[in-house]
Amino acid sequence: MTQTVLLAEDDRAIRDSLVRLLTVEGYQVTGVADGIQALAAVHKAKPDVLVLDVMMPGIDGLAVCRVLRAENDRTPILMLTARVETSDRVAGLDAGADDYMVKPFEAEELLARLRALLRRAVAVGGEGGSDGGAVDGGASAVSAVPDSVITVADLRVDPTARRVWRGDTEVQLSRTEYDLLELLARNAGIVLDxxxxxxxxxxxxxxxxxxxxxxxxxxxxxxxxxxxxxxxxHTVRGVGYTLREP
Structure with a gap:
């Protein structure tokens, strides 16, 4: 089945170039020039993934992302931005985006990130969000565990519902944030590179x-x-990260 991409980019040259690239790669692509058209297109026919430029006239990419998340639309979103500051990137994540890329970027990296978002979307839809157990390569990993609630100190991660609590407080996470936390929680105490x-x-x-x-x-x-x-x-300098009890 052909996967569908909605691309919102106000720069016509970039938009046309990306539409050609994605079409050649086998995607069915709809290209629009602003956020208003993007929201109208999503409401008309939900795509498998969205690629949104941050800086667009009228409703920008961040606003489109916020609207869709407020509507409980969990379609994967990749943000494109010319801004390189961390605070600008965090704004995209805060809006509910799953990933971001800074312009200019390599075509192969864009395609790789889209494939990763689409794979994870399929996994969440078909397997309740489970990462499937042990991690391969780069670090020793714990064996596979069932999709019961994972507990580390006062942190609880529910893979079936994809929900997280710290103590009695539920923590709202984006798709990518949740996937990363579940990976760390399943391998608690192990440093993942x-x-x-x-x-x-x-x-x-x-x-x-x-x-x-x-x-x-x-x-x-x-x-x-x-x-x-x-x-x-916790950060292990020069290696990676680990989630562990204090």
């Missing part, structure tokens, strides 16, 4: 220069480390 995490969450290792993982870890910490609670996600 960057390459392993990129492979399991994004399906692609973006290399040592990528800030993607660090941004998502920081965002998870801001949501999980409630006032008066100890930090659960």
């Amino acid at each position: 960057h390459a392993t995490v990129y492979d399991r969450i994004w399906g692609y290792d973006f290399g040592p220069g990528s800030k993607n993982l660090a941004v998502y870890i920081g965002y998870l910490r801001r949501k999980l480390d409630l006032p008066g609670t100890p930090q659960l996600i």
Whole structure:
């Protein structure tokens, strides 16, 4: 079955180029020039994935993302931005985006990220969001565990419902944030290296220069480390990250 992509990009040259690229790769692509057209297209026919430029006239990509998430639309969203500051990227994640790319970017990386988003969307729809157990490569991993609630200190992760609590407080996470936290929780106490995490969450290792993982870890910490609670996600410099009890 052909997968569908909705692309919202106000720069016509970039939009036409991406439409051609994605069409050649076998996607069915709808290209629009602004956020108003993007929302109308989604409401008319829900795509498998959205690619949204942040800076668009009228309703921008962030606003489109917020509207769809407020409507409980969980379609995977990849944001495109020319802004390189971490705060700008975090704004996209806060709006509910699943991933972001900074312009200019390589076509192969864009395609890899789309494939990863679509794979995860299928896994969530068909398997209740489970990562399926152990991690392969780059770190020793625990054996597969059933999809019961995972508990680490006062953190609870429910893979079946894809819900998270810290103490009695439920924590709202985006698709990517949840996937990353579940991976860490399933391997609590084990240090997962960057390459392993990129492979399991994004399906692609973006290399040592990528800030993607660090941004998502920081965002998870801001949501999980409630006032008066100890930090659960720890950085092991030069290696990766681990989730463990204080």
